[in-house]
Amino acid sequence: MRRVNSLVLLAGCAALMYGRQEVTRDVDRSLPLPPGRGLRIEHSQGNVTIHSQPGATLKIHASIKCSADQPDDAHNWCEQIKVVVEDSSSGVLVRTDYPHLEGRHSLSFSVNYDITMPDTAPLEVHNRFGAVSVTNPHGGGSINNSNGLVVVSGGHGRLRIENSFGDVQVEGNDGDLSVVNTNGKVRIIDVAGTVDVRDSFGEVRVTQATGRVGIDSGNSAVLVSNAGGPVRVTASFGQVIVHDAHGDVTVQNQNGRVEAMGVTGTADLRTSFEAVRFSRIGKELTVHASNSRVTGDTVGGSAAVETSFGAIELRGVEGNARATAGNSDIRLAGIRGEVYARTSFGGTTVEDAAGPITVESENGSVTVRPGMALNMAVSKSNGPLTEEQRKLEKLRGDADNLFRQGMQGATTCQPISVRTTFAPVRITVPRGMGYDMTARTSFGRITSQPPMTVSGQIDGDSLTGKIGNGGCELKLIDQNGNIDIVW
Amino acid sequence: MIFQCADLERALRTAELMPDARRHAERCEQCREQLFQWNEISRVAPQLHEDWESDTLWPRIREALSAEPVRHQRPRTWRWALAIAAMVTLAVALLMPPRAANLGGPELLSDGALREVQQAEAAYARSIDKLAAVAQPGMEQSGSPLAAAYREKLVLLDSAIADLKKNVEENRYNAYLRTELASLYGEKQKTLREWMDYAKSK
Numbered sequence: 001m002r003r004v005n006s007l008v009l010l011a012g013c014a015a016l017m018y019g020r021q022e023v024t025r026d027v028d029r030s031l032p033l034p035p036g037r038g039l040r041i042e043h044s045q046g047n048v049t050i051h052s053q054p055g056a057t058l059k060i061h062a063s064i065k066c067s068a069d070q071p072d073d074a075h076n077w078c079e080q081i082k083v084v085v086e087d088s089s090s091g092v093l094v095r096t097d098y099p100h101l102e103g104r105h106s107l108s109f110s111v112n113y114d115i116t117m118p119d120t121a122p123l124e125v126h127n128r129f130g131a132v133s134v135t136n137p138h139g140g141g142s143i144n145n146s147n148g149l150v151v152v153s154g155g156h157g158r159l160r161i162e163n164s165f166g167d168v169q170v171e172g173n174d175g176d177l178s179v180v181n182t183n184g185k186v187r188i189i190d191v192a193g194t195v196d197v198r199d200s201f202g203e204v205r206v207t208q209a210t211g212r213v214g215i216d217s218g219n220s221a222v223l224v225s226n227a228g229g230p231v232r233v234t235a236s237f238g239q240v241i242v243h244d245a246h247g248d249v250t251v252q253n254q255n256g257r258v259e260a261m262g263v264t265g266t267a268d269l270r271t272s273f274e275a276v277r278f279s280r281i282g283k284e285l286t287v288h289a290s291n292s293r294v295t296g297d298t299v300g301g302s303a304a305v306e307t308s309f310g311a312i313e314l315r316g317v318e319g320n321a322r323a324t325a326g327n328s329d330i331r332l333a334g335i336r337g338e339v340y341a342r343t344s345f346g347g348t349t350v351e352d353a354a355g356p357i358t359v360e361s362e363n364g365s366v367t368v369r370p371g372m373a374l375n376m377a378v379s380k381s382n383g384p385l386t387e388e389q390r391k392l393e394k395l396r397g398d399a400d401n402l403f404r405q406g407m408q409g410a411t412t413c414q415p416i417s418v419r420t421t422f423a424p425v426r427i428t429v430p431r432g433m434g435y436d437m438t439a440r441t442s443f444g445r446i447t448s449q450p451p452m453t454v455s456g457q458i459d460g461d462s463l464t465g466k467i468g469n470g471g472c473e474l475k476l477i478d479q480n481g482n483i484d485i486v487w
Numbered sequence: 488m489i490f491q492c493a494d495l496e497r498a499l500r501t502a503e504l505m506p507d508a509r510r511h512a513e514r515c516e517q518c519r520e521q522l523f524q525w526n527e528i529s530r531v532a533p534q535l536h537e538d539w540e541s542d543t544l545w546p547r548i549r550e551a552l553s554a555e556p557v558r559h560q561r562p563r564t565w566r567w568a569l570a571i572a573a574m575v576t577l578a579v580a581l582l583m584p585p586r587a588a589n590l591g592g593p594e595l596l597s598d599g600a601l602r603e604v605q606q607a608e609a610a611y612a613r614s615i616d617k618l619a620a621v622a623q624p625g626m627e628q629s630g631s632p633l634a635a636a637y638r639e640k641l642v643l644l645d646s647a648i649a650d651l652k653k654n655v656e657e658n659r660y661n662a663y664l665r666t667e668l669a670s671l672y673g674e675k676q677k678t679l680r681e682w683m684d685y686a687k688s689k
Contacts, residue, residue, distance in 0.1 A: 067596075110663060219640065
């Protein structure tokens, strides 16, 4: 690194000593900009730096740099570059006028602005081939840039930023924010208002927005955290991650991973070819995926999950759980409401579900162990458990112990319906609960650990009868697989 | 060895298997195509510039440049060395990661620096063209949405490069424009590489 530093220093000297003739001309203007009037800047070929502060005075400093083979040429060219300041009833326009050049020439130039403006004045900036930096704009406004970085900090009011081929960074805006970018990253932190972002080929990060967040992203990652309102994200090929959203979350992804953690409202998550993960969803959950693995826990409402060629693992659902997977395993645990699971060529396991259970499977084993769904509310979060979570954890432990000891006195009817082919079925029934059972299989055996009162005809592949006093439906249909009913 | 298509990837990592792979490719069109593409990548890759490893290099260069006082009376023997150093440094700057240039920094280039930058630019553009020649046929043929997205991005980048080149022609010594052009070339190179990585993984 020392070598590089030395090289840099030498290079600096060389650049200063050799070749071109460089001329700098400064332009300074100061004029009043009363409240209610705005500032508009039209510029290219240089940076625009704007500081806002209380007051009613606009101070413009332009640094014009020109180089040419001859000093006079550089000087003349610099003189011809005009900083035009037009004062009108609507506000002040600052414009850079470059003289027209024809043919090949040796002139080069850049103009950088350093402007101090009244903080309450609305601002409009148009720039090309340079960076734009605005500090503390309180009057809102718009920035339109290309080929340059845009940085805004400490803003108030509605702000719109457009950029292409440059990053956009907003650090603090007390008002709605809209950003359109083409090929640059967007970083937004701390916005008191809504946030709308459209970016075709750059990563988008939004952190701490109090209002609604809407993001249309093309081919890059989207990360949203600490959103105070609903979040809607549309993406194509990048991962979408939403953490801690105080509202509904909708993610429509095409070919990217989706992750939603800590959502107080509903979550609607869609993608294909990449995994979906979720945790701590306050209300209903909907997942539509294809060729995706879906994993998640702790859903405050019902959960409907659909995928193909990817396993589903769902734990802790307050409402009903509906899982549909093609060619993959399904594992559901801690479901307080009704369970419906359908798959083919994959095993299905349902544990600790409190409501009616229906499993439709093809060529997949089915294991059902009903329960009281007491483990559902304990999330896998890394932080310490809350008081409520601790109580639930204890209850879950007690219930598990009771269940293992065969002492649980189940009192609520929990109908179970299972259908599969070419695979075994194993059902654990709680003691004390009566079932009206119909079991049928061909090329397999039916065994029952709980005593049964058999009714009707007994033949090789079907069995009808009661467990206990009956009363609750237990329907088990299989082909070419054993059926085992156990305590 | 009875060579099968599935062995190709192993053969690419194991020199001893390559003769078998080539023999197999003579009668297998799919493997022949893959082998050709790998050969092309191997041929083109050494000519490609490497991205600079540090995001903070450019700010450090800028800091150093602005901190260095102007020294007018140096022995003449130093001048060429200094000029060459400037060329090298600016060539490095040309290869900096995208978006490193922003506020501040040297604004106008010297003659020598411009020449070096132009040479580096031309070499960079040529190497990217070669990379594109390898990557783009597959991308053009693919009907996947991802390929369509990459095509769209390349069209966008090519259009921006053309626009920037036009501005560079009008303002040839402007360091910012040159830096932006380099970053767009870098973006194009990255895009092509991403596509090739994706195509290779399929």
